[in-house]
Amino acid sequence: MIDHLQSAALKELTEARKSMRERGLKVYENRKTKLGVEVGFLCRGYHHKLSMLWGLIEAEIEQKSFSYLGLNIEEKVALK
Template sequence: MVTQRQTSEDVRLVKYYLIYPVVLDVLQRNIEQIESGNWKLPDIFITHFKLVQKGINKEFYEIKQEMRSRGIKVFEEKRDQKGISAKYLCRGYRHEMSLLWMLVKSETRVKLANTFGFDIGEISK
């Protein structure tokens, strides 16, 4: 029997496994800021963000399911001032991944822009 080492899809799954919690944290912080701020119609924005959270949680669950079916398990995850790092097994082989905060922020922005239905290039500086 030939054991297949990790594929680019395996790496993508681990990357999003590490990034999706950050996306969810950003949404939660925004909800808390709306709740404590002086927004017009805060219930509309909060409901929208909570629906987005629900969708991203569903995608995150699907990522974890796919990882499980491919024999991928993250066994150590660490956040520090540089970024997020993880150690994981992929079909019995040990691997490591490190994502700098700059990349995590960029991926978070792209994910949220796509989820909200616009291209990241449309954001004004």
């Protein structure tokens, strides 16, 4: 199961990086803080910043994991 999750995540990451390259997006700064992750990136010559809180990151990871396994996250309670 873990191998399947890793393969699915790596495939999506590869596709995302390819898409970013095609669109001219370049990440030049990536910092982990107590509150979350802060990213600086370049898009069409303009500098931008993006911040994500740890709670949102955890929720996204959980949702993606369920999706990769073909499970419905709404049925999460039934799995406990």
